Structure formats: structure tokens, C-alpha cells
Amino acid sequence: MSIKIIIKIKIILFGIALLTSSCLSSKSFQISPGRIVHYELYIKDSLVSFGGKEKRAIAVNGQIPMPTLTFTEGDTAEIVVHNLLNEGTSLHWHGLYLPNKEDGVPFLTQLPIAPNKTMIYRFAIKQSGTHWYHSHSGLQEQLGMYGSLILLKKREDPAFRNGIDDIPQIPVILSEWTNLKPENVHRMLHNASDWFAIKKGTTQSYTEAIKAGHFKTKITNEWKRMLAMDVSDVYYEKLLINGRNESQIKALTPSSPIFKSGEKIRLRISNGGASTYFWLSYAGGKMTVVANDGNDVEPIEVDRLIIGVSETYDVIVSIPAENTAYEFLATSEDRIRSSSLYLGSGVKQLTSPLPKLKYFEGMKMMNGMMNMDGSMDDMGMNMSLQKMDMNVVMYPEITGAIKKKDKAMKAMKMTEDNYKSNELSDIVTLNYAMLKATTSTTLPEASQLKELRFELSGNMNRYTWSMDNKVLSEVDKILIKKGENIRIILYNGSMMRHPMHLHGHDFRILNGQGAFAPLKNVLDIMPMETDTIEFNANLEGDWFFHCHILYHMMAGMNRVFSYENQAVNPYLPNKKWAYKKLQRESNQIHFMASNDFATNGNDGMAMLQNTRWSLSTEWRFGYMNTMGYETETHFGRYLGKMQWFMPFVGFDWRYRQQIGEINFQEHNVFGMLNSKDNRSLFTAGFDATLPMLVVFQAEVFQNGDFRFQLMREDIPISKRIRAGFMINTDKEYMFDLRYIIRKNIGIRTHYDSDMGFGVGINLNY
Amino acid sequence: MKKITSKILIALTIMLSITACNAQIKNAKTDTIKIYGNCGMCKKAIEKAGNVKKVSLVEWNIDTKMATLTFDTKQTNSAEILKRIALAGYDSDSFLSPDLAYSNLPNCCQYDRTKKTIAKTEAPKMKMDTANQAIQKSSLEIEESNQLNNIFDKYFEVKDALVKTDGALASAKSTALLSAIKAVKMDKLSMDVHLVWMKVLTDLQEDAEHMANTKDASHQREHFIRLSDNIYTLMKVAKYEQSVYYQHCPMANDGKGANWLSKENAIKNPYFGAQMLTCGKTVETIK
Numbered sequence A: 001m002s003i004k005i006i007i008k009i010k011i012i013l014f015g016i017a018l019l020t021s022s023c024l025s026s027k028s029f030q031i032s033p034g035r036i037v038h039y040e041l042y043i044k045d046s047l048v049s050f051g052g053k054e055k056r057a058i059a060v061n062g063q064i065p066m067p068t069l070t071f072t073e074g075d076t077a078e079i080v081v082h083n084l085l086n087e088g089t090s091l092h093w094h095g096l097y098l099p100n101k102e103d104g105v106p107f108l109t110q111l112p113i114a115p116n117k118t119m120i121y122r123f124a125i126k127q128s129g130t131h132w133y134h135s136h137s138g139l140q141e142q143l144g145m146y147g148s149l150i151l152l153k154k155r156e157d158p159a160f161r162n163g164i165d166d167i168p169q170i171p172v173i174l175s176e177w178t179n180l181k182p183e184n185v186h187r188m189l190h191n192a193s194d195w196f197a198i199k200k201g202t203t204q205s206y207t208e209a210i211k212a213g214h215f216k217t218k219i220t221n222e223w224k225r226m227l228a229m230d231v232s233d234v235y236y237e238k239l240l241i242n243g244r245n246e247s248q249i250k251a252l253t254p255s256s257p258i259f260k261s262g263e264k265i266r267l268r269i270s271n272g273g274a275s276t277y278f279w280l281s282y283a284g285g286k287m288t289v290v291a292n293d294g295n296d297v298e299p300i301e302v303d304r305l306i307i308g309v310s311e312t313y314d315v316i317v318s319i320p321a322e323n324t325a326y327e328f329l330a331t332s333e334d335r336i337r338s339s340s341l342y343l344g345s346g347v348k349q350l351t352s353p354l355p356k357l358k359y360f361e362g363m364k365m366m367n368g369m370m371n372m373d374g375s376m377d378d379m380g381m382n383m384s385l386q387k388m389d390m391n392v393v394m395y396p397e398i399t400g401a402i403k404k405k406d407k408a409m410k411a412m413k414m415t416e417d418n419y420k421s422n423e424l425s426d427i428v429t430l431n432y433a434m435l436k437a438t439t440s441t442t443l444p445e446a447s448q449l450k451e452l453r454f455e456l457s458g459n460m461n462r463y464t465w466s467m468d469n470k471v472l473s474e475v476d477k478i479l480i481k482k483g484e485n486i487r488i489i490l491y492n493g494s495m496m497r498h499p500m501h502l503h504g505h506d507f508r509i510l511n512g513q514g515a516f517a518p519l520k521n522v523l524d525i526m527p528m529e530t531d532t533i534e535f536n537a538n539l540e541g542d543w544f545f546h547c548h549i550l551y552h553m554m555a556g557m558n559r560v561f562s563y564e565n566q567a568v569n570p571y572l573p574n575k576k577w578a579y580k581k582l583q584r585e586s587n588q589i590h591f592m593a594s595n596d597f598a599t600n601g602n603d604g605m606a607m608l609q610n611t612r613w614s615l616s617t618e619w620r621f622g623y624m625n626t627m628g629y630e631t632e633t634h635f636g637r638y639l640g641k642m643q644w645f646m647p648f649v650g651f652d653w654r655y656r657q658q659i660g661e662i663n664f665q666e667h668n669v670f671g672m673l674n675s676k677d678n679r680s681l682f683t684a685g686f687d688a689t690l691p692m693l694v695v696f697q698a699e700v701f702q703n704g705d706f707r708f709q710l711m712r713e714d715i716p717i718s719k720r721i722r723a724g725f726m727i728n729t730d731k732e733y734m735f736d737l738r739y740i741i742r743k744n745i746g747i748r749t750h751y752d753s754d755m756g757f758g759v760g761i762n763l764n765y
Numbered sequence B: 001m002k003k004i005t006s007k008i009l010i011a012l013t014i015m016l017s018i019t020a021c022n023a024q025i026k027n028a029k030t031d032t033i034k035i036y037g038n039c040g041m042c043k044k045a046i047e048k049a050g051n052v053k054k055v056s057l058v059e060w061n062i063d064t065k066m067a068t069l070t071f072d073t074k075q076t077n078s079a080e081i082l083k084r085i086a087l088a089g090y091d092s093d094s095f096l097s098p099d100l101a102y103s104n105l106p107n108c109c110q111y112d113r114t115k116k117t118i119a120k121t122e123a124p125k126m127k128m129d130t131a132n133q134a135i136q137k138s139s140l141e142i143e144e145s146n147q148l149n150n151i152f153d154k155y156f157e158v159k160d161a162l163v164k165t166d167g168a169l170a171s172a173k174s175t176a177l178l179s180a181i182k183a184v185k186m187d188k189l190s191m192d193v194h195l196v197w198m199k200v201l202t203d204l205q206e207d208a209e210h211m212a213n214t215k216d217a218s219h220q221r222e223h224f225i226r227l228s229d230n231i232y233t234l235m236k237v238a239k240y241e242q243s244v245y246y247q248h249c250p251m252a253n254d255g256k257g258a259n260w261l262s263k264e265n266a267i268k269n270p271y272f273g274a275q276m277l278t279c280g281k282t283v284e285t286i287k
């Protein structure tokens, strides 16, 4: 009985809606007199139908998102994790200062919790604020393993703010759902599959470009070797707020009175999405931002804000009128999907949805910003702290709707003002420069200031993401000393934005607020931005520093900060071995294959690849001996940041039966005798990706013959039609057209100099 | 080859027969719900927003304002349909349309929003307005300045819409400007203002009308050139409540240059919007 009373008091005191945790059994929620707060979590496979089809998900205590865990600063958390899955798991407490061994990163701070095993995480709560927790194992987060983690301030805390800390509060966790297996999403991204673009309607094919009057833009884009322009990589079937696409909260708890007009509510928002940035807007007027990543900031009124993957924001909204529910809208950055939460009761007042992006304007902007070598050119603009958003050129609500070609403004020089969203319109969008801490955050005096620089790097074509063009498997841990101050200067030289997260510490971002620089643990950094962060190394251990976009993290965009001379971690005595495991996990080998079952033969390819290496084989099999059989196998390594060059070694095998008596021989364009009919040769050569994404291949065979070849695949003719061609100095050529029916199936027609004309079904994986 | 063409033909006929299939709704359920609107145009817009092939069908009655929603209960529900209709600008008893969607409706469709009588947090502002009205009645002079102030205010809103290159918004704001122009009681204007007013009135009306009747920002901008000149002349005699900046962009009007008025000294170019936002300079400050 006493347990229940304590919980009740808590609710009355702080008015926290224990919405998601209401499903907890009373047994699993105990508060002992020593203020130990105990939770039991059962992790189990389950089936959900968020996306209209029944699919595998992972539920904790039978729910998605995981239950909201609530503590008060000064409590001791005791969380018992029961792994009922058939695979290892872990839980990471995002944004918390805790002993390194409780941090929940498999192979860095612990071993995975094995199937049917239990692990107890136990740590003191040394801070307050809105945080969240999630699995740090593989891609489990995408399947539902995210939940709110609310740390309350004590009443007597001098930092307690009336009107902010004592008003009704609602935990809000954002996420997204895909009907595909996350492993498959991951694989498809690495294989440059354009299926997601087809689903999103963002193929940006030539037909679409011409219709939009942007043919030249498209050509320039391909000339610069860029694939279609987008702001996010994955297509999701549904977006979720607290596990629902649409939901309504009429009162704090089912038994409390419904929200009155004029009442203020604090939303504690965490972005638990695996790869989605969300725009947040509200139908009932402006939102007041009061905290970020669990740290208080001076209240600031905005019309909207973007919340990066894994960031948290606390905002206060009000219910302006009686008998009306106001829409809190979360829209994915690509604006393909949204999710709504209605606050209040009665008729639902909607807010304006975000209009569709003007992709070709974005493409034009990218063309202007990208050098021929794939590096980005900021054109002398000083970019930092989200103040300038290059993407505003795509936002109709800021820069106007798509218009028919305006004549006068062709050769305009871009200036900084063209991208400052807040100066272009009366919509106030939050950026980092506006955040101001409530107390001084200057670092303690330290004997040493260590300065580190990282360039965030990567390319879309092969979906490699790295820092200084090195993935985790190519670098050692970065050693730091306890007590020293660390300053990190980050420059984003890649084409995507990255939410960089540091475990175990808050850092200050130097944002022009002097001593009141805000504290954060996630830094969203947009392309071409430079940001500076700093922190005091005050908590020993091995701490992950990584991009929190799940698929970028799994591609190796990670580093580890390791304190020198740290005590042995009892959960992970053999750190050397464990680090090797961790490195391997983020440089996985991906498989892809496709085969064309055509009227004139079978042809296809299969490929194994990781960040740098590629092993591929191509084949063409006729149905008769006279049509020939051939395979070419190449093993190569991609060089450079953009990976446009790949030297390789390989093996070629061919056989073809000649028709009739006369054994005529073929010569290539250099007059060399061609061994097309019977060949077993080793080769060496290279692939080079040229402008227009044409691949030039030069190859020399063991017998001294050589061959040059030009090839282009997947020219986007229309939304679903792709064209390709190949021509080489053996006088072979090929032209093909493919219609994509479904993710793995297409119809393909081609003409091949060896096998003639054919039509068939194309299957790919 | 022959074989292939015949196969393609078969495939085509199958596809055609599927699409030709009657768009009947399975698991059908019917709800009758009130949706606010005015005219035949509203009917079209409401039904278009609500209809999804084989999933939902909406029929709206102009006289009764009642809509019949027929939908597949396995795929959707009436809330989803009503939300789409609200996002197109039409209120129901379940959803209120976003203000922007409502204001983007053509004039004839802007039904009375009974639901909008709810007092918003802007309550103090409303009090000020009523206070203004009271003063207006007592003092002729204030009414005069208010009359033209209203026009200037509306002009600035039109300008802001053009800065955003938002043709629809500019059109709506021009409509408001036009009615402000029409509402002016000439006999209440002071002598000098009256004279200028008579000179610019026809042009003002014509330009505002053209701008209201199109959503094409480039056409609106053509009219905005003369409109701005006339507003400038007007403002030189009838003072505005704050400093106003007379600004010039040499590239506008196909390189011939054009002017506009702004309440801020910082340049936000209404002739080019984001494409050349800061092109131009202040040539005169009207105090």
C-alpha cells in the first residue's frame, strides 16, 4: 500500500502523466525507503501492424514504445532487463552521466545480454531533464526499442522553475516504422537501391526534370556524379508519437480533469527515430522551448523547430480555447509522412501541414555547392549552428511555391541571407544560436586543453559514412586524460546532416552566448557547417561518439574516447578483443545480386562488399553452346573519399561453340586476336566513375591483351524506367531498358551484341 | 517476337480490366455529417478532398450542408476523411481547418466560421480594436488617418506575401486591400489628402483587383510596381503611424527598376523574393 501512496504523491507533485508506463504491473514498480527506484523490463519479440501488415517488432513489457521510466534526481535506478529474444540485446541510457559499465554499449562497456539471460543496470541519478533509452545492439532500435526516460528535479532544487517544472507534463517519444526488415533497409542503402525514392516519389528522373523545366539542373547533377537529391534516406510506412500515428490526450491521467482553456502543458519530447528528423509545429499558437537534451535553456518562443535524431526538447504549449483539441504535428524532414497528437477535448483544430519539398530547387542548390571532386564548397559563407539552412530553397512556406521560370534572376550570386530562414519569413524557426543556458556553463580550469578536429565524410553512392574518411574499423580509440578539457571542431564535408552524439557527457556548443553556451549531448550538424563543442573529461571509461542515424552508425561513423589508465570494467575484462568485435560490427559485408531471365539467355551479377572492398562476379549464359557462356570476377578496393576509383584483379572465363566448319576469329579494335570463344585468363585493371556516372573500365589480361569499356547503369528515364548501356573495345555492346515493378522484380528488355535481342524478368536482391 | 507482343497484350488487357473495374467500395459504411461551406465550388473541393478511389466517396449537399460519407471500414474511417476535408479548408464538427487553408479558399467559399468565435489568446488585442472603434466614432480626424492606415497596413501585408513569393497569399491580401480601398469615405478625408486620393483611386483599384484575381506572383509583381508608386504618393500626404522606408531595386521591372515601401530599413525585396532577397536600397525615409 505504501508504494502506491508514494507514486500518487509524485503524480500530484509534478503532474507527470505516466501514460506509457500505466501498463506496468504494480510489482515491477517499487520505491524503497532508500529511494531505490526499481523497474523490471521484459524484452520480447512481438507482431505489430503499424504499416498495415503484420510484421516483427520488439516489445518491452508488451508495449512499443518501451515504458516511460521516471526518476527524481538523487534516486538510485535499478533496472532489471530480461532478454526473452533469440538474440543478444542491451539498453543504453541516452544522455545520462553514469558509470561506464552501465552505459549499455555491447562490446564497448559490456557483453550483449544473451538470450534468456538477465542483467541489472544500477546507477545513481545525478541530473534532471528529459532523456530517453534505447537498444544499442544492431538495428533493434528500429524495431521498437526506444522509450522515454524522465528525470525530475527536486522541489528544493534552486534550479526549480515555477511555471515550468510544476505544470502538467507529458512524455512524447517520436519514432518511425518500416515494413521492411531493418537489416534489409541497411543492405538496400548500401546497394544504392532507389526503391525508397520510388516509394517516396523522389526519383527525380529525366522525365520529371523536363516537366519541371529543370533538364539542365538534372544534367549538371549527373555531370557532378550525384544521385537524386533527398534529405533523408529511408521510406517509412508510418510515423509514430508515443506509438500511435494519431492520438488524443484530453487530461493528464484518465481520472484527472480535462485540460482547461488557458492551461499550459509541458511536452517532454525525445526523437527515438532511427533515421528521421522531425519538424514540430502546434495548432494552438507558439511553442516555448525550455530545455534541450535534458538541459534547461532560457524560454524562447518559436513557431516551429526541427528535432534531430536522438535529440530531446522540452516545449510548453497552451490550450487557447474551451472545447477544442489542438494538433501537435510531427512531420518527417522529407515531409512524406506525419503524426498527430491532439491536446485537449472537443473539435480538433488542425495546423497547416508542411507543403511538399521543391526537390529540383534543392538539386540546383546542391549543384552550386558541390565541386567536381565531390567536396563541398560553402562559397565563402560562414555556416554554423543551423542558422543557415540550405534546404530553405526547397521550403514553399518560406521561399514561395514552385513557379514557372522567372527570367530575370538567372545568374544571381548566392549570399548568406538567401538561406536564413528567420529573416526570409515571419515564421520563427529555432536554431542552436538561440539556445541560452540558464546558468554559466564554463568549463572548470584544467591543466590541458586538447583540441581535436573531425571532418564528417561520406558518399551516398556507396553509402559510406565516416570521420576524416575513416570508419571505426580503420581507427584506434582516441585516448584522453581525466581532468583535461577537450575541444572538438567538427566540419561536415558530406552531403547529409548528422546528429553527433557523445555518451556519458554533456558538451557546450560555442554558439555566441558566451558563458551561457547551452549544454547538449547531440549536435546536429548540417552540410558545410563548422561547429565547436567542448567538455571536461570528468567521467572515466570508454565512451562512444557517433552519428545517431542508425544506418550511419552501422556504416562506421563512430569513434571511441577512451580515458587513459582507467580501472578494469568487470563486465568486459578483455577490451582488446571486444574492440575488434565492435569494429567488425560497423563494417559489415553486404550482399546483392540480380539476374535477368530473358528470351536470349541469362545474365546477372552478384556482389559482396564492405566499406572499402568489393568482390563481384558477372555472368552471361546463353541457352545454347553457340551463344556462349561467360563470367567475369573482380576483386577490388575503392580508393578516395568519394570512392570513384577502384583498382581490381580478376578472372575471366568464356566458352562459345562456333557454327559450321570455318573457325573464324575475331579481332578487337586494336587488331588483337580475340579469345572470345575459349578464354581462361587472369586480369588486372580499374573502374573509374566519370561525370554522368559513366563507369570507365580498363583491363589488361594475362596474355597481354587489353580492353577498355564504358558503362552506365540505371539512368532514371521516368519514375520507374531505367536505361543502361555498355560498349567496349572487343566490339561488344549492350543497351537495356528496365521497368521496376516491385522492390525485387522488374521487366527488362535489352540488346546484346553477343546474344541479340531479349526480353525477360529481372529479379534482384 | 510474336510471342512477346501477345504476352504484352495479355498483360495490358489484364491491367485495363482491373482499372476499368467498377470503383465499388467494399465493407461499406455510410455516415452523414455536417461540413461547413457555401457554394458549388465548395462542393467540388470538399468531394475532391474526401474521395479516394475504392476507399471513400463523399457527396455534399449545398442546401443542407450535409455530407454523405461512404467508406471501406477496413481501410479508413470518417475521421480520416474529415481531416482531409478540413485540410482543404472546410470545417466540420470534428475538425477545424488550419487558418491558412481557410484563407486560401476563393472568396465565395469563405463560409462563416462559427467555430472560430472561440476567444483566442489574442483577447487583449481585440479589446484594443473595440477601443479604437469607440475613438473612431468620437473623432473625425482619427477616423481619417485610420481609413488610410488600414490601406497602408494591407499594402504591407501584400508586400510581405510577395517577399515570400506566395501568390495565393498575395491574392488574398490584395482582396483585403481592395475592400479597404472601397471602404474609404472620401468626404471624411482632409482636403489635401482628398485631392491626391482622387488622382490615385482608379489605378489603385485596378492594380489591387488584378492582383486579387491571380495567384501568379509574377503577374502580381507587374501591378505591384504602379501600386507602390501610388501608395507612396498617398503616404507623402497622409502620414502613417511610424517611419516608412521607400526602397528601390534597379533590377526589377526587367532592369528598369522599381520601388516599394517597407516598415523596416532592412531590404526584403518583394519583386524577387528569396531569389534576390536583399537586392535594393532605401532611397527615402518617410517620417
Ligand SMILES: [Cu+2]
Pocket: A092, A094, A134, A310, A501, A548
Ligand atoms: Cu542514443
Ligand SMILES: [Cu+2]
Pocket: A092, A136, A501, A503, A544, A546
Ligand atoms: Cu550511442
